[in-house]
Amino acid sequence: MVDSTNPETIALHAGWRADPTTGSVAVPIHQTTSFQFQDTGHAARLFGLAEMGNIYTRIMNPTVDVLEKRVAALEGGVAGLALGSGQAATTFSVLNLCEAGDNIVSSTDLYGGTWNLFANTLKSFGVEVRFVDPADPQNFVNATDDRTRCWYAETLPNPKLRVFPIAEVAALGRKIGVPLIMDNTAAPVLCKPLALGAAVVMHSTTKWIGGHGTSIGGMVVDGGNFDWEANAARFPTLNKPDASYHGAVWTQAVKPLGPIAYIIRMRVILLRDLGAPMAPMNAFLTLQGLETLPLRMERHCANAIKVASFLASHPAVASVTHPSLMTGENKRRADAALKGGYGSLLGFELKAGAEAGKKFIEALKMFYHVANIGDARSLAIHPATTTHSQLNAEEQAASGVSPGYVRLSIGIEHIDDILADLSQALDAAA
Numbered sequence: 109m110v111d112s113t114n115p116e117t118i119a120l121h122a123g124w125r126a127d128p129t130t131g132s133v134a135v136p137i138h139q140t141t142s143f144q145f146q147d148t149g150h151a152a153r154l155f156g157l158a159e160m161g162n163i164y165t166r167i168m169n170p171t172v173d174v175l176e177k178r179v180a181a182l183e184g185g186v187a188g189l190a191l192g193s194g195q196a197a198t199t200f201s202v203l204n205l206c207e208a209g210d211n212i213v214s215s216t217d218l219y220g221g222t223w224n225l226f227a228n229t230l231k232s233f234g235v236e237v238r239f240v241d242p243a244d245p246q247n248f249v250n251a252t253d254d255r256t257r258c259w260y261a262e263t264l265p266n267p268k269l270r271v272f273p274i275a276e277v278a279a280l281g282r283k284i285g286v287p288l289i290m291d292n293t294a295a296p297v298l299c300k301p302l303a304l305g306a307a308v309v310m311h312s313t314t315k316w317i318g319g320h321g322t323s324i325g326g327m328v329v330d331g332g333n334f335d336w337e338a339n340a341a342r343f344p345t346l347n348k349p350d351a352s353y354h355g356a357v358w359t360q361a362v363k364p365l366g367p368i369a370y371i372i373r374m375r376v377i378l379l380r381d382l383g384a385p386m387a388p389m390n391a392f393l394t395l396q397g398l399e400t401l402p403l404r405m406e407r408h409c410a411n412a413i414k415v416a417s418f419l420a421s422h423p424a425v426a427s428v429t430h431p432s433l434m435t436g437e438n439k440r441r442a443d444a445a446l447k448g449g450y451g452s453l454l455g456f457e458l459k460a461g462a463e464a465g466k467k468f469i470e471a472l473k474m475f476y477h478v479a480n481i482g483d484a485r486s487l488a489i490h491p492a493t494t495t496h497s498q499l500n501a502e503e504q505a506a507s508g509v510s511p512g513y514v515r516l517s518i519g520i521e522h523i524d525d526i527l528a529d530l531s532q533a534l535d536a537a538a
Contacts, residue, residue: 115182115297116402123177137392138170157361157376165388167379172391178398179317179327183292183309184302186332187371189379190325190386194293194312197326198222200384201289201310204374205257205345208234212258213251213286215242215272216506217265220496222291223503226260239506243437245276249284257342258287258308263301264294264451266481267491267515268508269429271442278305285339294453294482297405298446307334308370315482316452319397319404323390330371346373353377404484407520409449414523415516415530419456424464424534429508430454452518453481462512464537465490469514471536474521474529486519486526 112118126133143162145151153159162168176188191197202212214226216239226237238256240247248259259281261272278288278301287307292299296316301309311317313325337359340347346369349355353376358369365372379385386394416430431442431450442450458464469477475488479495489495496509504510518526 118178118181119398119401122181123174135171135174135392135395138165138388140169140388141165157356157372160365166383166385167375169385169388169391171388171395172386175313175386175391175395175398176327178395179311179313180329182296182398182401183329184300184331185309185329186366187368188327188329189371189375190313190327190391191379192326192384192386192390193324194310194314194326195221195225196384197310197312197328198291199225200374200378200382201308201328202230202235202258202260203233204370204378205287205343206233206235207345210234210255210257211236211238211253212260213238213240213248213256214259215261215265216240217242217268217270217272217508218262219266219291220491220499220509222262223496224498227503242270242272242277245273245280248277248286249280252284252286254342256286258289260289260291262291262294263299263445264431264453265508266294266453267429267455267496267513269431269451269453269455270434270438270508271431271445273441274299274301274304274306274445278307281305282334285342287334294451295446297402298409298448298451302329302331302333304445307331312482313394314480316405316408317398317401317482318394319401319482319484320393321478321480321483321485323393323397325386325390325394328371328374330368332367334370336369346370350377352381404520405449405452408452408518411520411523411526412452412454412518413450415518415526416454418527418530419454422534424458424460424538426457426459428454428456429513453515454518455513455515457510457512458514458534458537460537462492465512465514468533468537471533472529473532474525475516475533481515481517483517484520486521486529487517489515491515 154161172190180188238251289308290301290306292309293312309329311327336343336346346358358373362372413432419425420428475486491509
C-alpha cells in the first residue's frame with residue numbers, strides 16, 4: 109500500500125491497490141446483499157466482532173469499505189462509515205452519543221437542512237439542540253451542562269461562509285470533556301478539522317468529494333483522538349453495557365481493534381437498526397470523483413476568487429460574501445483553517461433587491477439552477493425560497509439568509525465562460 113500524507117496521492121491510492129484474484133486496479137462494484145461465510149465458526153466470529161469482515165451490505169460492503177478507508181485517510185482519521193446521504197451522516201454522528209434527555213450545542217451557522225433536523229426533528233428523539241453564535245467560542249461552554257454530549261459546527265458554513273473557529277472551540281471542549289463534531293463538506297482537502305482538535309468529521313459526499321452530481325452519500329470519520337472513557341458518565345452510549353449487543357461496552361469491546369469505539373458503535377447499532385447504508389454503485393461513483401478531488405479543489409477555489417472579485421466591483425451588486433473578501437477576525441479564522449484556497453461557495457445581494465435576484469437566476473444560461481453545491485458545474489440558487497425555505501424569518505437571518513441573497517457554487521469551467529454568463533445575467537436583471 110502506498111504510504112503518503114499528500115492528498116493528491118491519498119485520493120488515488122489509500123485503502124486499495126488491486127484485486128488479489130483478478131488484478132483489477134479499479135475498485136470492483138460488489139453489487140451483492142450478502143456474503144458467504146467460510147464455516148459456522150467464521151460466521152460466529154463476525155457477528156461477535158471477534159473478527160472484522162463482511163456479513164450484509166447494509167452494514168459493510170467491500171466497495172464501500174475502500175471509500176471509507178480513503179476518506180478517513182484524507183481526513184487523518186482512524187476509520188470511516190459511509191452512509192446513504194450527508195443528512196444521514198449528520199444524524200448518525202449526533203445520535204451515536206445521545207439518548208432521550210440529552211442535548212448538544214450547535215453553531216447557528218448551518219445548512220438549512222441541518223438547522224431543521226436540529227431545531228425540530230431531533231425533538232421527537234428527545235434530544236435538545238442549543239444554538240449559539242460561534243463569533244465567541246465561549247458561547248459553547250456557556251451552553252453546556254452535564255447532559256451535553258457533543259458540540260457541532262460547519263467548517264465553511266453555508267451560506268454565511270464565516271469559517272468556524274475550530275481550534276479554539278475544540279480546545280475549550282477538550283478541557284471539559286466535550287467532543288467537537290465538524291461538518292467539513294465545503295472544505296475537503298482545504299481543511300483538516302481533526303488536526304485542529306475536532307474529534308469527528310462528517311461530509312456530504314454528494315458535494316465536492318463525489319463532485320459530479322451523480323450520487324447521494326455521506327461519510328462520518330472517527331478521529332480516534334478523543335478519550336471516551338476519561339469522562340465515562342458523559343458518554344453512556346459508549347461506556348455502559350449495550351443490551352442490543354450482549355451487554356458489550358464499546359470502549360472495552362473494540363480495544364483490540366484500535367481507538368474506534370465511536371465508529372464501530374455507529375456501524376453495528378445505528379446502521380444495523382436504522383439503515384441508511386451507501387449503495388455499492390454510489391460508493392464506486394464517489395470513488396471516481398474522489399480521485400480528482402485535490403485537482404478540482406484547486407480550480408474551484410481559483411475560479412471562486414475571480415468571481416468574488418468580479419462581483420464585488422460590479423455596479424449592480426450591493427455586497428459579496430466570500431472568505432477572500434472578509435477582514436478582521438473572520439479573515440484570520442479563514443486563513444488559520446483553510447490551506448490552499450477559500451472554497452468555491454459565495455453569495456451576493458443585488459442592489460435592486462429580491463426580485464432582481466430572481467431575474468438574475470432565471471437569466472443564467474450556463475449555470476444550473478439546482479439544489480446542490482460542490483458540483484464540477486457552476487450552480488446557482490435563491491436559498492430563502494428553496495434550501496432555507498422551511499426556516500422562519502428569524503431562523504433564516506440567524507443562519508445567514510436574507511430575502512435577496514443569491515448563492516453560487518463555482519465550478520471548474522473556464523473562468524471566462526463563468527464570468528460571461530454572470531455578466532449577461534446581471535445585465536438582464538438590471
